[in-house]
Amino acid sequence: MSISFAELLQSAEQLNADTANAASLPRVHRNLGQIAEAGERLWMKTAAMATDDSADVKASILLGSRGFDVPSMAQKMETLKSTTIEPTEISPVTDIQGFLKGEREQALLGAIIESKNSTMKSASQRHSHALQQYWEEEKERVLSALLGSTKSDFHVPVDIQPLSVNSSYWGKDSMMTQDEISFADVIGRRNDAVIAGRRYPLIDEFMNTIHEFGESKAVLDCWELLEVLVNSCCFDDPLLRFKPSNTIDLTKKSVEYLERGFQQFVQTTICGHLEQAELGGVPGIMELASSYLSVRTQDSSVWGLVYVCLRCGSPAAALQALQDDGYEGEVESILENWANISAPSAARDKVRQLYYGGINNCNDPYKRLVFSILGGCDIERRHGDILTTVQDYLWLKLVHVLTCSSTGRDFRSNKDKISLAEVQEHVLQEYGENHFNSLQSPYLYSLVLLLTGLYESAIEVLYRNEESRANAIHMALTLHSNGMINLSTTPHQPVLSESDEDPCPHKRLNLTRIIIGYTRKFACSNPTSALNYYYILHGLHNEEGEDMFTVCIAELIQESKEYQTLLGTLDSSGRKTKGAIDRFNVNHSQIISTVAEASEKRGCWEEAVTLYELAYNYDKVLEILNEELSRKLMPNDKAHEHVNEIAINVEPRTTNANTILRKQFLLLLDLYKFHKLYHSGNDKLEEALSVISRLQIIPLQQETINHRVQAFKSFSDELRRCIPDILIMVMSILNKLYKNASKSGSSLYGAQNKQAQKIRDQARVVMRFAGMLPYSMPGDTHAQLSMLDAPMRY
Incomplete structure (x- = not known):
């Protein structure tokens, strides 16, 4: 049954009317945006429950909207999956010659490509290695200049003090302070004595200089200890310092220094508290010790008196104190033989038994300490209630080292043994620089290192600090003069380096590096002072076997340019x-030649000429001047004038030079004369032509062409370089002379025409000579010659 459109419309209107009259159903009015929003919310709710096929569904919707037939495409894809690709049959090679030729070309091409790749890879590796090596050297140099060692923490001081500048003897500002100038004067006098074959008391002169400065007590303490060490030992080989007997001697000197310093401290303390000290009676160490105890502790114990006497370095006073107190025992025997402290004895063994038998737990700290010192026992105990300073602690450790260095029978257990190397490791590792605040107080830490025999490390600590660097350098020179410092094998090592030949924890000091670093700031303003320091490096060599004194002088001359002062x-x-x-x-001569070669490589030919003259190497002087004369002969008159002036001044002193070089040199000077006449005007042209004829370089007669061509083959490159310009100048002269000769209106057989004919013949000879030269001249030379020759042709 068919329904018309009108009926459908009527049914729809009826339904709409029924819905509008229904009170139970609410009407919902939404616009398009609200509908889209609602749809989005519904999609979000269902997205979480989507299955694995949701992606396929979305793809199908997208493809379908674009007009694709999704079901048929799926069937086609299934067909492709089941399709297998059969291998194609390779047709046999029929062109054997072509095949072999192709294979040969492929093999050659493969070898070339492989060679290219390996070459590029090797070049890249070498470049990277060279760049890395250069960077490491530059980094080491910069860090060493800033810090003094590549193994130190980088530290930049907050407050930078202005550098004090003094007027030098050369009339310009010096970069040296007054203290550095005084030190440099001592080094200069030392070098004079060494050159003359005399011994020079370097430490005494340095001590006088230090006292003149009015240095602080911390500086004086280091120098006074150094004076004690240097005056007691002198070694031909620095490695002898590590010999056990020499190590003991140096340790004894350190102990004596600490004892003498404590005695001075006791006297100073008493002088500051005279009323409390109650000083009186017979003067002596025991009386000083008693007064000191009265001031500091008010302790009347005899063991406190014994300790102070021992700390002052007077075992006799300690023995007297025990005898006055009525004490009798093994301690007296030890004190009587205190001078032979390293020798074991039955008395010391008995003292050890007493100590571990109960004295180690007694209430008297001085008694515990005295028995520990005399018996060499309980080494690890710090005795902090009595030993309150670094000096006291080191004194006890070094005394234990001496008692442990016995060569007799072993009377102690392992826990009561200690060596100097263990003390050194203790100072370096357990405490170290942070404990002693070496950045702010470098002299205290340096003093500790000097007392324990670590001389190289002590110098390095002072060298890092700008304010203490001068003292570090001169302490190192003092130790070096007595063979007491171990030096690095090469100058490119850090300030401190390790070597398998040295006992741990000793290191080697790079004396070359610290001297160069110290002199760098005043090398240009005070080159003579820097030269004196470099002379100390005489006899030390680098990896190439060059003497470091010679190398440093060469660098100093190049940097300062003080040729007259130094050379x-x-x-x-x-x-x-x-x-x-x-x-x-x-x-x-070798030094000057080295500097001259460096100047020549940098292109400073005037400096090189001056230096080679000072070395009396006139062959090199002529080589350089010949090169410069040939280069500046034509283009730049001012430059040529300057070179020629220098050459004329040098010429009288070159009589003993190489004959060929001198002949070429004189020829170039004559060419300058020709050049000058050429540019002097038309009235000098004939004179210029006569000069070039006399030099026998350019032929002007037919019969001399072959001879000049043969002579040209023996010319040097410097002279050959001038020939094209000389040819053009000669042709220009002939051209001008020809024009002057042709201006006359006389008969064809007149004198003017004869002169013109002669000039034309000479021009023809020059052109023929230019064509016969076995030399590749600039491209426009022949063109210019032809243009000048054209007016003179028939």
Whole structure:
């Protein structure tokens, strides 16, 4: 049954009316945005419950909206999955010659590509290695200059003090302080004595200089200890310092220094408290010790008196105190033989038994300490109630080291043994720089290291600090003069380096590096002072076997440019006046030649000429001047004038030089004369032509062409370089002379025409010579010659 559109519309309107009258169903009015929002919420709710097929559904909807037949595409995909690809049959090679040729070309091409890749890889590796090595060296140099060691923490002081500048003897500002100038004067006098073969008391001169400065007590303590050590020992080989007997001797000197320092401290304390000290009676150590105890502790114990006497270095006073107190026992025997402290004895063994039998737990700390010292026992105990300073602690440790260095029978257990190396490790590792605050108080930590025999480390600590660097350098020189410091094998190592030959924890000091670093700031303003420091490096060599004194002098001359001060000068007669290096017993010519070669490589030819002259190497002087004369002959008149002036001044002193070089040199000077006449105007043209004819370089007669061509083959490159310009100048002269000769209106057989014919013949000879030269001249040379020759042709 068919329904018309009108009926459908009527039914729809009836349904709408019924719905509008229904009160139980609410009407919902939504716009398109609300409908889309509602749809989005419904989709979000159902997305969480979507199955794995949701992606396929979305893809099907998307493809379907674009007009794809999804079911048929799915069937096609299934067909592709089941399809297998059969291997194609390779057709046999029929062109054997072509095949072999192709294979050969492929093999060659493969070898070339492989060689190229390996070459590029090798070049890249070498470049990276060289760059890395350069960076490491530069980093080491910068860090060493800033810190003094590559193994130290980087520290930049907050407050930078202005550098004090003094006027130097050369009339310009010096970068040296007054203290550094005084030290440098001592080094200069030391070098004079060494050159003259005399011994020089370096430590005494340094001590006088230190006292003149009015240095602080911390500085004086280090220098006074150094004076004690240097005056007691001197070694031909620094490794002898590690010999057990020498180590004991140096340790005894450190102990004596600490005892003498404590005695001075006791006297100072008593002088500050005279009323409380009640000083009186017979003067002596025991009376000082008693007064000191009265001031500090008010302790009347005899063991306190014994300790103070021992700490002051007077075992006799300690023995007297025990005898006055009525004590009798093994302690007296030990004190009587205290001078032979390293020798074991039955008395010391008995003292040890008493100590471990109950004295170690007694209430008298002085008695415990005295028995520990005399018996060499309970080494790990710190005795902090009595030993309150670093000096007291080190004194006890070093005394234990001496008692443990016995060569007799072993009377102690392992826990009561201690060596100097253990004390050194204790100072370096357990305490270290942070404990002693070496950045703010470098002299205290340096003193501790000097007392324990770590001389190289002590110098390095002072060298790091700008304010203590001068003292560090001169302490190192003092120790080095007595063979008491171990040096690095090469100058490129850090300030401190390790070696398998040295006992741990000793290190080696790079004396070359610290001297160069110290002199860097005043090398240019005070080159003579720097030179004196470099002379100390005489005899030390780098990896290439070069003497470091020679190397440093060469660098100093290049940086300071003080040729007259350091090397001397030449007078008009060629005699050399002495410079600063002439006082040293070195090969002056070799040093000057080294500097000259460096200047020549940098392109500073004037400096190189001056230096080679000072070394009397006139062959090199002529080589450089010939090169410069040939380069500046034409383009730049001012430059040529300057070179020629220098060459004329040098010429009288070159009579003993190489004959060929001198001949070429004189020829270039004559070419300058020709050049000058050429540019002087038309009235000098004939004279210029006569000069070039006399030099026999360019032929002007037919019969001389072959001879000049053969002579050209023996010319040096410097002279050959000038020939094209000389040819153009000669042709230009002939052209001008020809024009002057052709201006006359006389008969064809007149004198003017004969002169013109002669000039044309000469031009023809020059052109033929230019064409016969076995030399590749600039491209426009022949063109210019042809243009100048054209007006002179028939």
